[in-house]
Amino acid sequence: xxxxxxxxxxxxxxxxxxxxxxxxxxxxxxxxxxxxxxxxxxxxxxxxxxxxxxxxxxxxxxxxxxxxxxxxxxxxxxxxxxxxxxxxxxxxxxxxxxxxxxxxxxxxxxxxxxxxxxxxxxxxxxxxxxxxxxxxxxxxxxxxxxxxxxxxxxxxxxxxxxxxxxxxxxxxxxxxxxxxxxxxxxxxxxxxxxxxxxxxxxxxxxxxxxxxxxxxxxxxxxxxxxxxxxxxxxxxxxxxxxxxxx
Numbered sequence: 146x147x148x149x150x151x152x153x154x155x156x157x158x159x160x161x162x163x164x165x166x167x168x169x170x171x172x173x174x175x176x177x178x179x180x181x182x183x184x185x186x187x188x189x190x191x192x193x194x195x196x197x198x199x200x201x202x203x204x205x206x207x208x209x210x211x212x213x214x215x216x217x218x219x220x221x222x223x224x225x226x227x228x229x230x231x232x233x234x235x236x237x238x239x240x241x242x243x244x245x246x247x248x249x250x251x252x253x254x255x256x257x258x259x260x261x262x263x264x265x266x267x268x269x270x271x272x273x274x275x276x277x278x279x280x281x282x283x284x285x286x287x288x289x290x291x292x293x294x295x296x297x298x299x300x301x302x303x304x305x306x307x308x309x310x311x312x313x314x315x316x317x318x319x320x321x322x323x324x325x326x327x328x329x330x331x332x333x334x335x336x337x338x339x340x341x342x343x344x345x346x347x348x349x350x351x352x353x354x355x356x357x358x359x360x361x362x363x364x365x366x367x368x369x370x371x372x373x374x375x376x377x378x379x380x381x382x383x384x385x386x387x388x389x390x391x
Contacts, residue, residue, distance in 0.1 A: 151386075151390075152326065152353070152383075152386055152387060152390060153390070154325050154326045154353070154387065154390065155239070155325060156238055156239060156390075156391040157238060157239040158239045158240075158325030158326065159239055159240035159241070159242075159320065159323055159324050159325050159326075160233070160237060160239065160240070160241050160242075160324065160325065160326045160327075160328070160387075161241075161242050161244065161317075161320045161321050161324040161326070161327050161328070161342075161346075161352075162230060162233075162241075162242070162243045162244065162327075162328045162330065163244050163245070163246070163327070163328070163329045163330065163332055163339060163342055164230070164243065164244075164245045164246065164247060164252070164330045164331055164332065165245075165246045165247065165329075165330070165331045165332025165333060165339070166246070166247060166331060166332070166333075167330065167331020167332065167333075167358060167359065167376060168224075168226050168227065168247070168251075168330050168331035168376045168380075169247050169249055169251055169331075170331070171224045171226065171375060171376055171377050172221050172222060172223060172224045172227070172251055173220060173221050174216070174221055174247070174249055174251070187208060189307065190307075191204065191205075192204065192205050192208040192209075193304075193306045193307055194306050194307050194308055195306055195308055195309065196308075197306075198301060198306070202287070202301075203287075205301075205302075206284075206285045206286065206287075206301075206302075209267065209285065209302040209304065210284040210285060212267060213267055213268065213281075213282070213284070214284075216249055216250070216267060216268070217268075217282060221249070221251070222251075222254070223251045223252075223254045223255035224251075224376075224377050225377040225378075225380070225381050226330070226331075226376035226377050226379075226380035226381065227251050227252055227254070227255035227257070228255045228256070228381075229380045229381040229383075229384040229385075230243060230252065230255070230257055230380065230384065231252070231255040231256035231257045232256075232384060232388070233384045233387060233388065234256070234257050234258055234259050234260075235256065235258075236388055237387070237388075237391075238391065239325075240320070240323075241259045242259055242260075242261060242316075242317070242320045243257055243259060243260045243261070244260075244261045244263055244313070244317050244320075244339075244342075245260065245261070245262055245263065245264075246263060246264050246332060246336070246339055247262075247264070248262065248264055248265055248266055248267040248304055249267060250266065250267070250268050261312070261313045261316065261317065262312060263305070263311040263312050263313055263314070263317065263339065264304065264305045264311060264312070265302070265303045265304040265305045265312060266303050266304075267302065267303075267304065268280065268281060268282055269281055269302075269303035270285055270289070270300040270301065270302060270303055271300070271301055271302070271303040272291040272293060272294060272296060272299050272300055272301075273299045273300070273301055274291065274294055274296045274299045275291060275293050275294040275296070277291055277292075277293030277294065278303050279291070279292060279293075279300075281300075281303075285300055285301070285302065311338060311339075314338060317342070318345055321342055321345040321346050321349070321352075322345055322346075322348075322349045323349065323351070324346055324349070324351075324352040325351065325352050325353070326352060326353050326354075326355070326387075327342065327343065327346045327352050327353070327354045327355070328354075328355050328357060328383070329342065329343060329354070329355070329356050329357065329358075329364075329368070330357045330358070330376055330380060331357070331358060331376050332358070332362075333362055333363075334356075334362035334363050334364030334365075335362075335363065340364060343356075343364060343367045343368060344367065347367060353369050353370075354367065354368045354369050354370075355368060355369065355370045355371070355372060355383070356368040356370070356371045356372070357371075357372045357373075357376060357379050357380060357383070358371070358373065359373065359374070359375065360373060361373065
């Protein structure tokens with residue numbers, strides 16, 4: 146494992162951060178899949194594809210309704226890693242972009258603003274007819290009406306399912322190509338296109354890439370450095386280093 150060294154990022158430099166399920170797991174949000182390959186007791190093919198929604202819309206809506214209720218119940222709160230990234234966002238004088246694979250709102254609650262949800266947002270609904278996106282905190286049902294086009298029964302979770310194109314890829318790749326520092330936090334390195342972000346940084350040949358996880362991933366060899374441990378410990382420590390350097 147490469148040794149930890151001074152970051153030496155210019156104060157007007159660009160930082161791009163990618164966060165995955167690992168950062169929210171420390172707040173009590175279940176990770177994407179368990180060891181048995183199931184997502185909270187369901188096959189991914191049954192709850193996270195357009196075909197599943199067309200085949201069994203009630204099951205899919207019920208699955209996301211349950212997750213939405215859990216997220217809003219009050220037990221799940223931003224943790225120290227979310228707070229540290231919000232502090233970095235607020236105080237870093239250069240360009241900054243936080244790209245998250247997570248569909249929860251913990252980054253927003255912590256205060257992050259320069260933020261992109263590449264896999265969508267659980268607390269939003271999208272109309273399958275007109276494409277309008279609405280803030281949504283209630284259950285989604287067949288009776289739900291789109292306030293944009295007034296169509297009933299056409300609202301779905303604003304979540305990117307398997308087989309669909311992630312949100313904001315062009316913006317993400319442009320930022321990565323000019324990044325001075327890339328941080329991958331709590332992400333497995335298995336799911337594309339996010340797993341290819343570090344390759345964009347390496348091909349650009351200018352940025353430093355650091356992987357932060359409970360253990361090194363399959364992509365560890367592509368990074369300049371690993372910082373192993375809980376995100377609630379490693380992320381605040383790294384943010385403190387960055388802000389001390391400016």
